[in-house]
Amino acid sequence: MIEARELSKSFRVKGGQRLRAVEGVTFTCRPGEIFGLLGINGAGKTTTLRMLATLLTPTGGEGRICGFDIGREPEEVRRRIGFLSTATALYGRLTGLEVVNYFGRLHGMTEEKLAARREELFTALGIHEFQDRRCDQCSTGMKQRISIARSLIHDPEVMIFDEPTLGLDVLAARQITRFIRDCRERGKTVLFSTHVMSEVAKLCDRVAIIHRGAVRDAGGVGELAERHGVDDMEEIFVRAVGETANVVSVASGEDVS
Amino acid sequence: MNGGLKTTGVIFRKEFLDTIRDRRALASMILVPLIVIPLIIVGFGGLSFVVMERAESRQLTVMVLQAEEDPALVETLAGNPNLRVVEADADYADLISSRRVNAAVALPENFRQEVERGKVPRIVIHTYEGELSSSLAAQAVEEVLRGHLREIQRERLAGAGLAPEFLTPFTLARQNVAPPERVGGNLLGGVLPYLLVILCLTGAVYPAMDLTAGEKERGTIETLLTSPAPRSCIVYGKFLVVFCFSILTALLALGTLGASLWAGTTLLRAQADFGELSLAVSPSAVASVFLLLVPVAVLFSALLLAISLFARSYKEAQTYISPLMIVAMLPALVAAMPGVELTPVLALVPVLNVSLVGKEILTGLFPWGPILFVFFSTCLYAAAALWGAVCLFNREDVLFRAS
Numbered sequence: 001m002i003e004a005r006e007l008s009k010s011f012r013v014k015g016g017q018r019l020r021a022v023e024g025v026t027f028t029c030r031p032g033e034i035f036g037l038l039g040i041n042g043a044g045k046t047t048t049l050r051m052l053a054t055l056l057t058p059t060g061g062e063g064r065i066c067g068f069d070i071g072r073e074p075e076e077v078r079r080r081i082g083f084l085s086t087a088t089a090l091y092g093r094l095t096g097l098e099v100v101n102y103f104g105r106l107h108g109m110t111e112e113k114l115a116a117r118r119e120e121l122f123t124a125l126g127i128h129e130f131q132d133r134r135c136d137q138c139s140t141g142m143k144q145r146i147s148i149a150r151s152l153i154h155d156p157e158v159m160i161f162d163e164p165t166l167g168l169d170v171l172a173a174r175q176i177t178r179f180i181r182d183c184r185e186r187g188k189t190v191l192f193s194t195h196v197m198s199e200v201a202k203l204c205d206r207v208a209i210i211h212r213g214a215v216r217d218a219g220g221v222g223e224l225a226e227r228h229g230v231d232d233m234e235e236i237f238v239r240a241v242g243e244t245a246n247v248v249s250v251a252s253g254e255d256v257s
Numbered sequence: 258m259n260g261g262l263k264t265t266g267v268i269f270r271k272e273f274l275d276t277i278r279d280r281r282a283l284a285s286m287i288l289v290p291l292i293v294i295p296l297i298i299v300g301f302g303g304l305s306f307v308v309m310e311r312a313e314s315r316q317l318t319v320m321v322l323q324a325e326e327d328p329a330l331v332e333t334l335a336g337n338p339n340l341r342v343v344e345a346d347a348d349y350a351d352l353i354s355s356r357r358v359n360a361a362v363a364l365p366e367n368f369r370q371e372v373e374r375g376k377v378p379r380i381v382i383h384t385y386e387g388e389l390s391s392s393l394a395a396q397a398v399e400e401v402l403r404g405h406l407r408e409i410q411r412e413r414l415a416g417a418g419l420a421p422e423f424l425t426p427f428t429l430a431r432q433n434v435a436p437p438e439r440v441g442g443n444l445l446g447g448v449l450p451y452l453l454v455i456l457c458l459t460g461a462v463y464p465a466m467d468l469t470a471g472e473k474e475r476g477t478i479e480t481l482l483t484s485p486a487p488r489s490c491i492v493y494g495k496f497l498v499v500f501c502f503s504i505l506t507a508l509l510a511l512g513t514l515g516a517s518l519w520a521g522t523t524l525l526r527a528q529a530d531f532g533e534l535s536l537a538v539s540p541s542a543v544a545s546v547f548l549l550l551v552p553v554a555v556l557f558s559a560l561l562l563a564i565s566l567f568a569r570s571y572k573e574a575q576t577y578i579s580p581l582m583i584v585a586m587l588p589a590l591v592a593a594m595p596g597v598e599l600t601p602v603l604a605l606v607p608v609l610n611v612s613l614v615g616k617e618i619l620t621g622l623f624p625w626g627p628i629l630f631v632f633f634s635t636c637l638y639a640a641a642a643l644w645g646a647v648c649l650f651n652r653e654d655v656l657f658r659a660s
């Protein structure tokens with residue numbers, strides 16, 4: 001269970017100004033559900049997910065993971081989440097096996113439990129054949145599979161994936177989305193972010209469209225289609241966000257505040 | 258607490274493995290002490306030995322001005338196997354400056370007549386001050402001239418019916434009573450603590466940067482932070498690795514230093530009568546110095562960790578660390594200079610105090626009060642640095658600095 005209530009984050013930037021990356025984001029993601037955070041570059045997706053993963057401290061609002069407050073019990077929260085983002089790289093000088101073992105031990109798993117869970121994940125993700133290769137010699141797809149095994153080694157109740165298919169080819173991306181769906185079948189709470197509209201339509205039960213740090217619209221995929229009168233996710237997104245011109249200006253990195 | 262220790266252990270093992278697999282870190286730890294130190298000791302020692310030997314064995318060129326004043330004396334000079342007497346030249350000053358002539362002896366006018374009349378004439382030796390060959394030439398000339406002087410003295414004493422001892426009421430001699438360790442300690446004492454301090458620092462630099470700024474650059478820090486490991490355990494684990502490398506570098510250096518010194522002295526002893534000068538230092542003194550070095554290594558490791566943690570990349574870390582290297586090397590260097598002694602104020606200066614106490618220990622003294630004081634003050638500085646590193650590691654603006 002993930003609960004975000006009025007989550008906000010502002011960064012101090014050069015010149016003493018504050019950049020409001022996330023403003024009052026509220027949503028709930030329940031077990032057995034895939035919740036998508038849809039937004040363009042710089043919308044505030046990563047910042048929101050980092051706050052929920054206790055990597056960043058919110059400047060406003062609160063969040064709970066499985067009932068634990070992200071501000072007050074960060075270690076309990078981290079115990080219960082598997083976090084994967086574009087910025088969570090692997091140790092290049094270690095092998096896939098070593099990386100996964102390391103994170104299992106950091107989670108305090110016993111060696112037997114670790115071995116059993118590792119077997120399960122390596123088989124599901126097809127890692128065995130390159131498990132003894134150093135990570136810096138693995139392809140992007142191999143790395144992503146190891147990263148997923150790394151983030152799920154402790155069998156977390158909550159999974160937070162930030163653009164998990166970024167930079168992957170069609171087949172690799174399909175394998176990941178299939179895996180995410182499997183997790184839902186097993187009753188996990190899955191929160192993931194993306195800027196790929198089609199992925200949301202295929203995978204998500206519910207979506208929040210985030211733009212300039214704020215949630216513009218949220219609900220089931222069907223619900224959103226009905227509300228905006230179109231089926232196409234891209235069209236829904238553009239209507240929810242409203243101003244096409246601004247989408248362009250934000251995407252090209254102009255001032256957001 | 259128990260879980261914390263276990264987590265720290267897990268992190269330590271992984272970071273150690275990671276660092277060992279990094280060729281650059283290994284090079285900084287092994288290559289420097291293993292190759293550079295013997296090179297310095299043997300190379301430098303051997304070189305100065307060779308230079309001395311060559312300068313001593315070579316014939317030195319000496320010019321005699323107004324040689325006609327005392328041909329017999331010039332004959333004696335030319336008879337010295339180390340000296341080659343050349344024709345006089347009015348440009349002797351230029352020739353000495355351009356090192357074509359090593360020294361010039363100027364006999365005054367009417368030299369012999371004045372000596373005979375008891376007028377005390379003065380012979381001037383022109384040299385190139387500070388130049389080895391020139392001073393060796395002057396030395397040889399002086400020896401010959403002194404011999405001549407004593408010869409005349411003896412003649413005069415005999416003429417007056419006096420014994421040669423008449424002008425020698427007593428003689429003087431110097432005797433060294435210091436134990437061999439002290440002689441060796443004096444030679445080594447100044448340099449060894451300095452060398453060890455520097456190596457503690459250089460051994461720690463690379464792992465410290467790699468485990469912090471390097472992790473940021475490679476993007477693995479965020480992965481690590483998503484684990485439930487307490488931030489303090491992460492810092493302790495990383496710190497222990499840096500500390501290990503710092504100590505290992507110093508140990509390795511000590512080993513190679515001992516080996517190359519042993520090889521060097523046995524080599525020199527075989528070549529010349531070098532027996533008087535022993536470079537032996539007692540193992541207990543070296544061990545004590547090493548013990549003092551432990552808090553220094555802690556201090557350096559924690560400090561380097563904190564600094565490079567603050568940096569966003571290797572490059573930035575390097576810009577921060579270079580001044581620190583100078584700041585740390587300077588006191589060690591000051592302590593290596595002869596004549597600098599431990600005072601209550603200097604005992605408070607980190608690094609400098611350890612180098613100074615180390616110097617005392619290596620010359621065979623164990624001033625327990627200062628030793629304990631220096632040990633605990635360094636521990637205090639080290640603890641402060643480590644605490645600073647943990648504080649920095651808890652700050653998200655340091656961990657996620659916008660690039």
Ligand SMILES: Nc1ncnc2c1ncn2[C@@H]1O[C@H](COP(=O)(O)OP(=O)(O)OP(=O)(O)O)[C@@H](O)[C@H]1O
Nearest residue numbers: 011021040041042043044045046047048657658659
């Ligand atoms: N550590 C930081 N310091 C300052 N500003 C930051 C920091 N991290 C993010 N920002 C800013 O916050 C805003 C939101 O960034 P965020 O990374 O959350 O966007 P995103 O939706 O994940 O975009 P993308 O699709 O490009 O990953 C951006 O304007 C970004 O520049």
Ligand SMILES: [Mg+2]
Nearest residue numbers: 045046047162
């Ligand atoms: Mg992002």
